[in-house]
Amino acid sequence: MIDDKQTNKKPPICFFVIEPKYFLGIVIREAEKKGTIVPYASPRCRVFEGTSGSTGISLALVARALGYEAEIVLPDDTAVEKSQLIENMGATIVKVRPVSISNRSHYVNVARDRAQRFIEDGGKGLFVDQFENQMNWLTHYETTGPEIWQQSRGKVDYFVAGAGTGGTIAGVGKFLKSVASDVQLILADPPGSGLFNKVKHGVMFSKTEIEGKRRRHQIDTVVEGIGSNRLTGNLAQIIDLVDDAIRYLSLSLIPKDLLKIHNLLSHHFFCV
CATH class of the missing domain: 3.40.50.1100 (Rossmann fold)
Structure with missing residues (x-):
């Protein structure tokens, strides 16, 4: 300078x-206070997010550190280095075709739907919703x-x-x-x-x-x-x-x- x-x-x-992705940990902790998810539960609670990759990397790391499973929905043309990092941190990856946000098959919409189905089936889950949260x-x-x-x-x-x-x-x-x-x-x-x-x-x-x-x-x-x-x-x-x-x-x-x-x-x- x-x-x-x-x-x-x-x-x-x-x-x-x-x-920075500080808000991911805060979102998870707030959900814990509400009883939406519980750390280190058996079976594990799961956090979901749709991302082009960067937030997925952070969320995979944070979720693992805090005692949760992570399921990340990515467009299938995401850089391979990103998807490999996410998988190496133990998260589950779901790949979808790149489409407009108005399409139900967009990665954000798919992540939201998968979280909803997981909860309806009796699991404890959280959709992070980084774009609107x-x-x-x-x-x-x-x-x-x-x-x-x-x-x-x-x-x-x-x-x-x-x-x-x-x-x-x-x-x-x-x-x-x-x-x-x-x-x-x-x-x-x-x-x-x-x-x-x-x-x-x-x-x-x-x-x-x-x-x-x-x-x-x-x-x-x-x-x-x-x-x-x-x-x-x-x-x-x-x-x-x-x-x-x-x-x-x-x-x-x-x-x-x-x-x-x-x-x-x-x-x-x-x-x-």
């Missing part, structure tokens, strides 16, 4: 690239946001994040705006996602939906697990407070793109 007092340049920019963004508001503010000593000018569930940018963004209203929230959105245009123009739209190019069902963006053509319950908490959006193909390109867009060619640093 360069001390801006020693220069006449603009204040430093801080980019945070983060993917409000504990997602609230956990980032209560933990990740304050942690970033403290570790940066309150010197955050920009917070840049992609949106999968939207929990990170919603929770961290709300917190940062509450302590420093001039902090700029930037959504980094990959091609194939409609969130860029939602922020820029108020319309959920991707170029892949242009007449003559549109597929019957828009399924994926070019970055696994990031971007969407729908507004999740978590992202809805912050979308109106997002200041700008940029397109990106790789996280390594974000600093250059952001500096170019905002003419901020002064020093910057990374907090990972």
Whole structure:
């Protein structure tokens, strides 16, 4: 970090690239308090989730540590490294064809249905529901946001994040705006996602939906697990407070793109 007092340049920019999953343990503990699931029961209680992989890895680890079985529903084109990690941590994997969220066969809908059937058959189970569960963004508001503010000593000018569930940018963004209203929230959105245009123009739209190019069902963006053509319950908490959006193909390109867009060619640093 360069001390801006020693220069006449603009204040430093801080980019945070983060993917914490604190809320998974909190969701499980809250379910325990309600008696929905019980740790180390016989037979074991089971937690379910539909994911493109990253949350599945975290959930498999957390579930095993807390005494639960985990069943993870993945699209069958998920990176093999992710599915191998999930299996190596003892979770059960169910693979489905990639389809639109409006289809009952979408991995999120399949996970929800399998959890419901498990419970109806007499088991104790929990569907985590990372996209709509409000504990997602609230956990980032209560933990990740304050942690970033403290570790940066309150010197955050920009917070840049992609949106999968939207929990990170919603929770961290709300917190940062509450302590420093001039902090700029930037959504980094990959091609194939409609969130860029939602922020820029108020319309959920991707170029892949242009007449003559549109597929019957828009399924994926070019970055696994990031971007969407729908507004999740978590992202809805912050979308109106997002200041700008940029397109990106790789996280390594974000600093250059952001500096170019905002003419901020002064020093910057990374907090990972």
